[in-house]
Amino acid sequence: MPSTTLTAAATANTVKLTGVSASSSTSAAAEDLDIYDEIEIEDMTYDSTLQIYHYPCPCGDRFEIAIADLRQGEDVAVCPSCSLMIRVIFEVEDLPAEEDQGSKEKEKV
DSSP states (O other), X not given: OHHHHHHHHHHHHHHHXXXXXXXXXXXXXXXXXXXXXXXXXXGSEEETTTTXXXXXXXXXXXXXXXXXXXXXXXXXXXXXXXXXXXXXXXXXXXXXXXXXXXXXXXXXX
16 A cells, blocks of 8 residues: 555656646747737837837837847747737848948948
């Protein structure tokens, strides 16, 4: 009987460990549950000075995502005032061209 109890305890630990690894590996799926909406990038406003796209948030602030993040494959814009997030639907090749830092410096002179 002690071995049965031990086996049950070992099984419970295995289930617990499996649950931990499963929840860790599905963090991307959990992130989907936190997404407020999916927005086409054409519906967002681009600020060329700040190099960000933004979109109004129901809280009164706005969702923001940097163009550099979009180019790296990030697609979740966050509102800095509340916990809401949106998924940005876009194609990397449709983003504005990267500005050359050298040409920016020449413009300032």
